[in-house]
Amino acid sequence: MTAQAEAVRERLVGSPVRRVEDPRLLTGAARYLDDLALPGMAHVAILRSPHAHARIRGIDVARAAAAPGVAGVFTGRDFEHLNPLPCAWQAAGTENHVVTPRALEVDRVTFTGAGVAAVVAETRAQAEDALELIEVDWETLPAVVDAERAAEAGAPQLHEAAPGNVVMDWQCGDEAATEAALANADVVVSQRLVNQRLIPTPLEPRGAAAQYEPATGRYTVWMTSQAPHVMRLLMTAFVFGIPETSMRCISPQVGGAFGSKIFLYPEYVLVAALAEKVGRPVKWVETRRENYTATTHGRDHVTYLEVGANRDGTIAALRVRTYANLGGVLSTIAPGIPTTLYGRMLSGAYRIPAIHCRVLGLYTNTGMVDAYRGAGRPEATYVVERAVDLVARELGLDPAEVRRRNFVPPDAFPYDPGILAGLSYDTGDYERALDRALELAGYAGFRAEQERARAEGRYLGIGLSSYVELCGVAPSAWIGTGGQGWGAGLWESANVRVHLTGKVVVTTGSQPHGQGHETTMAQVAADELGVPLADVTVEHSDTLGTPFGYGTYGSRSAAVGTVAVYNAVQRIKDKARRIGAHMLEANPDDVVYEDGRVFVQGSPETAKTIQEIAATAAVAYDLPPGEEPFLDDTAYYDPPNCTFPFGTHVAIVEVDAETGEVALRRYVAVDDVGRVINPMIVDGQVHGGIAQGVAQALWEGAVYDDEGQLLSSSLLEYALPKARQLPRLEVERTETPTDVNPLGVKGAGETGTIASTPAVVNAVVDALAPLGIRHLDMPLTPERVWRALSEARS
Amino acid sequence: MSRLVVTVNGVERASEVEDRTLLADYLRDDLGLTGTKIGCDTSQCGACTVHLDGRPVKSCTVLALQADGSSVVTIEGLGAAGALHRLQEAFWARHGLQCGFCTPGMIMAAADLLEQGGLDERAIREALDGNLCRCTGYENIVRAVEEACA
Secondary structure (H helix, E strand, C coil): CCHHHHHHHCCCCCCCCCCCCHHHHHCCCCCEHHHCCCCCCEEEEEEECCCCCEEEEEEECHHHHCCCCEEEEEEHHHHCCCCCCCCCECCCCCCCCCCCCCCCCCCEECCCCCEEEEEEECCHHHHHHHHCCCEEEEEECCCCCCHHHHCCCCCCCCCCCCHHHEEEEEEEECHHHHHHHHHHCCEEEEEEEEEEEECCCCCCCCEEEEEEECCCCEEEEEECCCCHHHHHHHHHHHHHCCCHHHEEEECCECCCCCCCCCCCCHHHHHHHHHHHHHCCCEEEECCHHHHHHHCCEEEEEEEEEEEEECCCCCEEEEEEEEEEECCCCCCCCHHHCCCHHHHCCCCCCECCCEEEEEEEEECCCCCCECCCCCCCHHHHHHHHHHHHHHHHHHHCCCHHHHHHHHECCHHHCCECCCCCCCCCECCCCHHHHHHHHHHHHCHHHHHHHHHHHHHCCCEEEEEEEEEECCECCCCHHHHCCCCCCECCCCCEEEEEEECCCCCEEEEECCCCCCCCHHHHHHHHHHHHHCCCHHHEEEECCECCCCCCCCCCCCCCHHHHHHHHHHHHHHHHHHHHHHHHHHHCCCCHHHEEEECCEEEECCCCCCEEEHHHHHHHHHHCCCCCCCCCCCEEEEEEECCCCCECCEEEEEEEEEECCCCCCEEEEEEEEEEECECCCCHHHHHHHHHHHHHHHHHHHHCCCCCECCCCCECCCCCCCCCCCCHHHCCCEEEEECCCCCCCCCCCECCCCCHHHHHHHHHHHHHHHHHCHHHCCCCCCCCCCHHHHHHHHHHHHC | CEEEEEEECCEEEEEEECCCCEHHHHHHHHCCCCCCCCCCCCCCCCCCEEEECCEEEEHHHCEHHHHCCCEEECHHHCCECCECCHHHHHHHHCCCCCCCCCHHHHHHHHHHHHHHCCCCHHHHHHHCCCCCCCCCCCHHHHHHHHHHHC
16 A cells, blocks of 8 residues: 555544644635625714613704715614514523514614614715714613612513513423422522623624625625524524525634624624615624624523532532523523523533522613523533532532532433433543543642641632533424424534545535634545545535535534534445446445545455546446436434533632732643544633633623613723733543544533633632632622622631 | 825835824725734724834724834735744644634734744743733643744
């Protein structure tokens, strides 16, 4: 065998292959939304409500319309023929009171930042100048920004359709069994937890551009979206009321998203409608302030937990009541996040005999809240991992030991935690990851070091988080309308074509925005086909030319989208075997496909390469009877189950007793995301996720004042982490493949964020334990910690 | 409108610009050099970092006319596919980028560090204080800069 053939056989899956998308990104050649310049393009600026709750008595646009360069000024009245945006995921099994935004609001706003008018002008600067000339006659109304207060009698009411400001009142688990188990438990610990509101903050702001062809009635819309196919469906069928085929949606290079670019936003609808109104292409790109007020936020839960445990530390029951703040109107999948993706994950990595969770979703005069990296699972993990530490503290037990005693053991898989509505955790070895994390962190020796530090007046703390999460969100029948309320399916698709020259094109319905699909999907396709990586091109993010897909979120592109690629390649190989057998004048049952070659079993010296077979299939001069030309197949993959990554993270902190500042000294993560396609990319996903989760614990928080003004409305006030605030991240893995899909992959996009927040909070609380501090709410800013220290000392 | 003469990536460019035009907008809109990114309104993110007469500046905080008579280098002038600068090469090898939006600014800021030389991990972290990344947790960015500095 030649050296070249040997090289081809080296497995790409599992290797730290350099990303194929990087050269264009490194040289500034990649084209993001704002880099788009269409011939004759005009620019859009949007007037946003300065009030959190107000009626619009009237809008005078005359002066703005006469301003230099202005092509048109529009208000909500101009778009009343368009439907409000759809809410595509309503909480299952309960009534949802749904109020969603319109392209521009017509007579009322319920949060600062809601769009009420738009200017189209020759330049962005002229459009912004003209905004200042629009006069709105406002009637301000009382505001409520806090979910618990919104639920109180007498609170300002936001929507007639939502009495008491309630979006939904949802529950899962066994209420009676939980009540009984709590009554019988040796100890019951109660705690109120605030999981503060976060702002996702991808470095690229959102934007959209559109053009309209009157002759065909077709729109082309470019948008910063994680799900262009879904955007097209929602905009055409639900908002515009036109055939889905009359619109093409394209996500160009997308600069980060973290969930915030999943959703259909008013501006996408507005920009498409404006292109038609003004008869020329238009573009809108939000400012960072707009990103902070008008793009979705995440988290924002207030939770009351009660955890019952036996003296030995085994957990008997968990009761959770959560107020979920969903903002002034509902974003696309808002009600699904604090219900299915939160309540149903409250068993964590543990056998908990009885769980009950009730979630009250509320409207408040704040920005929309929807999925942000982790989406419900970080909130659930925070509750569970704080609860475990509270139990350990109450009983005077080692937190690592309490976790060990409650873990779902390796022989219990598949494990049904009882609240997953029929799904089961797939595979796991939770103790192995815990043991390795403790070993790396030097847990055994840490307590002695902590004691010595305490003697010197220094506060060191160590915190654990042993999580399990849910990835690869599907199966359609489970998540869909008859199950968890999602308004569609959640399968993914892939098309694979082998061209005459032997070059391979993979098209996917999923949508990368930093994850590296062009590399990882090519690794899988190249390995399976037995061709060099450079021969595979992955195309995506354009409804023209890619099969329908639901998009990239919920860590589903490896466990769902890439499995579709794998399955499509298997079909290509089946056809290649038939054609190859014909070329070899052999029986198709006697040939095998190996390393890019088809040969009669036992006779590899006489083989046809995939390139030869592809050419034969493409020219079609001599095919087996009845065989269609060309190697081209599409697979639609709907998994039988979700996947459940897990692991243990350990944070070591030092609290400055004088200033209250928390320094993160070390951070150790041992994750198990199943089989790994590209370890370099998985490590990167974990690093980034950890930074975001640590930042929630220590620094980040969206702050509204009582009138509903967003005080943290720019990067000046919102504390995104910086390089100097983080230590070297010590990341390792165990590898327990899933049996859900043939690749064994589970998903890795969110584990870091899900695991890290409670690890850091547990570490800070551990550091301050000698002062009697049992819990602190996030973010653990120097001020908050200093106040707690002062209170504890006095 | 005022006349602006500036050397960008080694080529002299003469333009008429509105006085209020920011250097970032001039590079992107007038010259089509869209590798320089705009990620915030308040000079926090650093995605717009370019070199002005050899020093890194946030081009969203410089008026285009302030660059009159000066020399500007953007990411497009640092290296090209097939002939990458050693920092670009290190970012690629170390997976120092994910979505890529902060990358041009991050690399332009780090390029200045190479001139300083001899920086350890802590010093690199401090020096990149003006550049935000939301994807990488900075881990592989720091490793890439360390590698390029070595």
